[in-house]
Amino acid sequence: MNDPLEAQLRRLRPGALPAEVQTRLEVPPFRESTARRGKIVRFVFAAAAAAAVVALLLRHDAPPVVTPGPSPVFADSEIRRVQDVRPLAVVSEGLRAWELVEVNWVEENTHVSASNDPLAVQISHPHRTIVPVEILLD
Secondary structure (H helix, E strand, O other), X not given: OOOHHHHHHHHOOOOOOOHHHHHHHHOOOOOHHHHHHHHHHHHHHXXXXXXXXXXXXXXXXXXXXXXXXXXXXXXXEEEEEEEEEEEEEEEEEOOEEEEEEEEEEEEEXXXXXXXXXXXXXXXXXXEEEEEEEEEOOX
């Protein structure tokens, strides 16, 4: 694709900069902010050093006083509950038979404090086991 407009644009060359812009580009910028910034940084470091010295002078070497409060009293409760029972298979041997059952159960422990700020913690432990249940034939 030969577009005449694109060909014209390729032939164009940049023009000369105006004299005012050229002189402004040749003169380095004045950096007053770096001098002020250096003074501010020195002031901040001096203030931080002074604060550290004051903190060291005012520091007390006495350990903090800890008053022992009443020990917390806990009430405990433990609950075991079956969540799911699922038959898996029947196994027989001669005249005896057993049904294999999968039992899913949860053991929950609850601890409650009897202090001024009561706190309750509940811990759950899920379990799964296979239990053989004997089938009695009359």
